[in-house]
Amino acid sequence: MMELLTFGDTGWGDELLLSMVMTILVSTSSLAFGLLIGTIFASFKLSNSYILKTIAEFYTTVVRGVPELLVIYLLFFGGSGAVMYVAKIFGHMGYIELSPFTIGTIAVGAISGAYSTEVIRGAILAVPKGQFEAARTLGMKKYALSFTIIFPQVARLALPGIGNVWQVTLKDTALISVTGLVEIMRQSKIAAGSTHEPFLFYTVAIILYLFITSISYQFFNRAETKFSKGFVREDA
Amino acid sequence: MRFDLMYESFFKIIQGIPLTLEVVFLSTIFGLFFAIIIALMRVSENKLLSNPAYYFIYVIRGTPLLLQLFFIYYGLAQFTFIRESFLWFFLEDPLFCGILTLTLSTAAYSAEIIRGGMQSVAPGLIEAASSMGMSKMQRLRKIILPITIRQALPAYGNELILMVKATSLISIVTLMEITGIARTIISKTYAPVEIFIVAGSIYLLINFLITRMIKFSENKLNHGTIQ
Numbered sequence: 001m002m003e004l005l006t007f008g009d010t011g012w013g014d015e016l017l018l019s020m021v022m023t024i025l026v027s028t029s030s031l032a033f034g035l036l037i038g039t040i041f042a043s044f045k046l047s048n049s050y051i052l053k054t055i056a057e058f059y060t061t062v063v064r065g066v067p068e069l070l071v072i073y074l075l076f077f078g079g080s081g082a083v084m085y086v087a088k089i090f091g092h093m094g095y096i097e098l099s100p101f102t103i104g105t106i107a108v109g110a111i112s113g114a115y116s117t118e119v120i121r122g123a124i125l126a127v128p129k130g131q132f133e134a135a136r137t138l139g140m141k142k143y144a145l146s147f148t149i150i151f152p153q154v155a156r157l158a159l160p161g162i163g164n165v166w167q168v169t170l171k172d173t174a175l176i177s178v179t180g181l182v183e184i185m186r187q188s189k190i191a192a193g194s195t196h197e198p199f200l201f202y203t204v205a206i207i208l209y210l211f212i213t214s215i216s217y218q219f220f221n222r223a224e225t226k227f228s229k230g231f232v233r234e235d236a
Numbered sequence: 237m238r239f240d241l242m243y244e245s246f247f248k249i250i251q252g253i254p255l256t257l258e259v260v261f262l263s264t265i266f267g268l269f270f271a272i273i274i275a276l277m278r279v280s281e282n283k284l285l286s287n288p289a290y291y292f293i294y295v296i297r298g299t300p301l302l303l304q305l306f307f308i309y310y311g312l313a314q315f316t317f318i319r320e321s322f323l324w325f326f327l328e329d330p331l332f333c334g335i336l337t338l339t340l341s342t343a344a345y346s347a348e349i350i351r352g353g354m355q356s357v358a359p360g361l362i363e364a365a366s367s368m369g370m371s372k373m374q375r376l377r378k379i380i381l382p383i384t385i386r387q388a389l390p391a392y393g394n395e396l397i398l399m400v401k402a403t404s405l406i407s408i409v410t411l412m413e414i415t416g417i418a419r420t421i422i423s424k425t426y427a428p429v430e431i432f433i434v435a436g437s438i439y440l441l442i443n444f445l446i447t448r449m450i451k452f453s454e455n456k457l458n459h460g461t462i463q
Contacts (some may be wrong), residue, residue: 065397065443066436067404070415078428167297174300178408185303192310199314202307206299213298 003176004195005204012191012201019187020208025078026104026183027170033109035162038116052064056117063114067174068107075107076179104176119161123154156227163220167213174209184208240279242430247420247436252414256442259403259413261448263335264396274347279354289347296344302405304341309333309409334406342399353388355378386457393450397443414438 007013041102044056079098087219098106127150135145146206176184192198277289312318312327319328322371326332357380364373407416418435424429 062436062440065401065440067401067415067439069404069407070418070432070435070439073415073419073422074428076434077301077422078424081428090354171300174302175405177302185300185306188303189306192306197314198306198310199312202303202311205303206295206307209299209303212297 001197001200004191005201006195009084010201012187012195014209015107015187016189016201016204019184020212022181023170023173023183023185023208024212026101026108026176027166027173027180029105030108030173031162031166031169033105034112034116034165035120037109037113038120041113041117042120042124044214045117055231060114063111068111068175069178071111072104072107072178075110075231077104079103079106094129096194100176100179100181103179104173104181107174108169108176111172115165115168116162119165120154122161123158126157127153136154159224159227161218163217163224166216166220170212170216171209216218238427241425241427242434245418245425245431246434247419248451249414249431250419252412252417252424253438253442255411255413256400256403259335259338259406259447260396260399263338263342264399266335266339267346267399270339270343271346274343275350275354276346291345293347296341296356297348300335301341301402301439305333305337305405305409308337330406330411331407332412334403338399338402338406341402342395345395345398346392349388349391350384351463352391353384353386356387363463386454389450389454389457393447393454396446396450400439400442400446433437 003011005011005016019088041056041059044052047053056229079102080096083098084096087093131153132145135149140149173183174185177183177189180186182190184205187203192201195201274289274292277285278288279294280289308327309330318324326336361379361383363373365379370378403413404415406412407419410416412420414435418431422431425431
């Protein structure tokens, strides 16, 4: 049974390792995309504009209240159509098809972004008010203030929350397997189907996911310790 | 926007609501039962009890739900001795496998929530109870659990919403609940946006009602306590 997991033409070892790389790639790009969306919508939520606040509130409520699978189906079946519609406005005719990787990144990124929004919003609110005031007193412009004073502190404060979002995002990428992207879930399903050894391959898939989650847990723990150097935890 | 299609598909999709609610209800009830046991094992000082609970939670929380479902539904079916045993009567049924997977999943997540709630019980309360001569069981029933429930309720409300969302996965093993029906209509009509709005609104409504219910019980349980 173990020869099925060897590398090369006869075993599935190399395919499974490649699929693990794909899972890590798609999770990382989804998290990055989600953090970008999260930063934008967090600033919407904290802005004074009623319209921006409502838009951000609508986005986080819908995405967090609707099954991930439904969001993925929306983009899987509707993503290309939406892109073609926009392209038409700019005068581009013809068929555009988005790759499963792109669809997956946008879908999981949009889901992850809703959770990131809350994490980043919380982190911004946790930056002491005096920091804003002090920077303004020094005559800093809004732009300089955001990037040199607020952003580094937000990054540190948001880290534990982002660690949680990462774990959720990583697990959500398993759902992209329905679009045909060959990540761990899809690869183990293919292998299970062609060898009639589902138990073996799903067990391997479980181990691969546990490997990634454990490693990234360690990583976030270390990063947290590193970035909190010189800070006393208030709850300790 | 094709409103006629939305109107038509609404009546098809609502037929999936009973199945979604049935799966949520059954897995939540069974899951909560196991969660309490697992949480008690996890806080136990006996390593033979706390280690299995720790590893169970570790595996469930570290792997995607879809993989767990496939492992139970397809993975276990591989063995002849399972297919010949009485277990097969249950494991060949996708509905049973779906409920089993969701039960195990919510049991692991809720166990952590309950553990957090238990640890928030002030040690002085437990000491006071034992100095009054309460037995271990009495302390658990009369002091620890009531406080735990109150502490854990907000987090458990989130878990319930995650459960409602998680039921959509059983559509992948052929069950026709809300997402399953929505998917079928999308692939026939190619109107993803319209169907998403209809199905999504139903989920949002269910989750809204759950949030209200949790809020209501929170207010009830917090009656007479100072926040």
